[in-house]
Amino acid sequence: MQRTNWLWAAPVLLLWLATPLLAAEVRETLLPNGLRILSKEIHTSPAVTVQVWYGVGSREETSGKTGIAHQLEHLMFKGTRARPVQFGQLYNALGADANAFTSFDQTAYYATAGSDKLDALLQLEADRMTGAVIDGASLKSEKTVVLSELDGKRNNPRSVLNERVLARAFSRHPYHYTPIGERKDVEALGVAEVRDFYRAHYGPNNATLIVVGDFDTDKLLSKVRRYFGTLKPIANLKADRPPIEPTQTGEQRVELRQPGRVPALQVLYHTPAANSPDVAAIDVLDTILTSGRSSRLFKSLIETGLAAAAGGSQSTQIDPGWYSFSITPRKDPDTVLAALDAELARVRTEGVTAEELARAREQVRVSLLLGKDSIEAQANLLGSFQTTYGDYRKLDTYLAQLQRVDSKDIQRVLETYFRPTNRTVGVFIPSEATAAAPSAPEKAESFASGQPVNYDTLSRYLPTLGKSSRIREPRPVEATLPNGIRLQVLTNRSAPTVTVLGRFLAGSAFDPPGRTGTASFVAALLDEGTRTRTGEELARLIEDQGIQLGFQARRENAVFEGAALSEDLDLLLTLSADMLRNPSFPDKELERVRGQFLTGLASALDNPATVAQRTFYSTLYPAGHPFHELVSEESLKAITRAELIAFQQRYYRPQDLILTVVGDVDPEQVIARIKALFGDWRSDTPPGTLEAAAVPPVARREAVVMPGKSEAQVIVGGIGLTRTDPDYYTALVMNDILGGNTLSSRLGVRVRDQLGLTYGIYSRYSPGFLAGPFTISLQTSPTGVEPALAAVGAELERFRTTGPTQAELDRSRRSLIDRFPLTLTDNAGVANLLLEESLYNLGRDYPSTYVRTLENIRPADVRRVAERLLPIKQFTTVVVSPNAAAVAKPAAAAP
Incomplete structure (x- = not known):
């Protein structure tokens, strides 16, 4: 599903993945309509990632119109003139891992799939670059999803504190607002303004297409020209220049009091824009201060018992950004802040040792190389540098700057930026919880079963697909x-x-x-x-x-x-x-x-x-x-x-x-x-044993009231199955159809897309040596709990009765088979597969067995397993809500 990817910490993490060879290995192509293409061939696995990064984020928004870039990102999945279907369903049918995020400076869409799906991924991204349909019905349903996302983030006091610290630190610049926007602004967004924003910012001359993975570059460029080359550029593309943030001249404070258990301390300093040479020095300082057990803050705050955790990150942006310490104090926050200041003063006065600098540089070097076997990480890095720094080649410049950072540079950036007059201090102080007043339930709609995805119709909008890539069988x-x-x-x-x-x-x-x-x-x-x-x-x-x-x-x-x-x-x-x-x-x-x-x-x-x-x-x-x-x-x-x-x-x-x-x-x-x-390690202790007590087959419902939160959390489910159960593969297919993907599953289509009751709903199994649970989980408004439960119950009952259609089964099998190779694109993924094969005695031919088994599953098999594993009248339901009325079991609750 779409999600906001808060890049407050991510840019610095992406920076560590840079490599002096990465930029040199990239081929850059510019089409006449302004589309920039960055491509890099990596042939270690039959997979490819396709990403489109647009030069627009919340930076282009104004007061009263916040959240529009993020709302548009959601609507980009709702369909186009040529493909009036949910794009999440198309990506799922391709077996692609697809998503999107909106940040302060950019919006990005990405999908990773088998390399045989490259042509299809390009067609879908080209289609929605200029062909998205933005209408009242789509906006209405997706707006409730965004509001659920917004309220869900406010369940976390640290997120609320972060939001308020940022708002205090930036008084004029749009970085004042987080990309998800203000609730009142999101509620007020109209179709015309979202459509206008789309036309003003989405087009080839404001986009970078990034393709990394297993392909031939010349053939790739031929496809790109075919699908993107005819798209018209944005007329009169404006280079929006936000208001300049005035220099801060005194420390600012934010205090948050609301129900909670653990205090928090956030200290934000203004830092320079991405193209400043000081960015590299601040990143090295961050590594020395916060990275690992040998870091300065581990010794001064954690080992001393002043804090349970202490981290930091630089948020590098097009315009001057910020560095933020995030600390979980175990003592009075002012005492912890004083200890932080003392440590910064020591470094400012004494500098850092040659050993600390060498360690930081080596951590950077190794991080660069460890990221090279991930095609997604490399594409993310290119997109981040191109849209934030203005040129992906500045990867090499950045790394050279890192290698030149010395102790005097560290002292200089501390003196320049890490001053009390240049910071905003935020403190979260947990308060006593008070019961929320019951609210009247929303008027119930008809929550009868919705229609499943019509895959016969969907297939008309899918690009032509070739044969699925062969799944390799690693033989150690x-x-x-x-x-x-x-x-x-x-x-x-x-x-x-x-x-x-x-x-x-x-x-x-x-x-x-x-x-x-x-x-x-x-x-x-x-x-x-x-x-x-x-x-x-x-x-x-x-x-x-x-x-x-x-x-x-x-x-x-x-x-x-x-x-x-x-x-x-x-x-x-x-x-x-x-x-x-x-x-x-x-x-x-x-x-x-x-x-x-x-x-x-x-x-x-x-x-x-x-x-x-x-x-x-x-x-x-x-x-x-x-x-x-x-x-x-x-x-x-x-x-x-x-x-x-x-x-x-x-x-x-x-x-x-x-x-x-x-x-x-x-x-x-x-x-x-x-x-x-x-080899000489010996142990004569007997092996551990796992013995499971019988689970009584009865319905249970438990309620927990958590005052001070915004959204309710709901889990419904029961006993699942073991990893070696013969029905494991059929349950895998059943779960994929039922709730495995919130944008393409039955539950997602009904509860999220049609009813707009949640940001995301998922079902999953957790098999092991013992039978882990089958769960359906979602977040919703307190007044949406019972409608959501009713809709879930109706969908489960219908699935138990009718099972999947043949088209659903065919789509799910192909999607699961096509997704399997994506787990084997790096060393860690292969190691996990080998471990699973050994752990459950699956055999080294497990990838082939997986494919053959899925191909032999029939609709009747899924119906039988649904009868066995979806006894909804015996399911356990848990509701956690800020509203006591929302957790009380009504007379006709379902399930």
């Missing part, structure tokens, strides 16, 4: 060590990088009773110190080389994933072995992480979506089931160091380790090195 070199460790190593020479993925049967399902959170606690502490290295020493070794390494406890499994340059694989494996085999769980770090977990839990409990999910799990699964008990403040406080050590020794067994390595490596050398590091 495999070995099993005498201690039971299973190894799989695959060579990929496309970039000098490597990904390491490991798994243990040590997830949260194994948490001891009353000690929920133990598995996550253990995973978080593995890199905080070993018997031979302190946490700080580990961090320095990792960060000095730009290595990425993280540990996470999931529901059933604990995983660790690392990424590095191939030249640093030995160090990555050596440190991973030390952390896994010799963790020391130091008391000081244990208590620091405990504090962070407690703060994180409090923050999660302030999020309606998280509260709904937690309530759903504890309601659906009975006591005694591994998924019933949830992490709590009491359990986190009760967990002892001895219990963490016991859990790690009990469940981190070499017999359960599957270790996958994918990248620019020699398999035999990697296997030999892993044998040397892990």
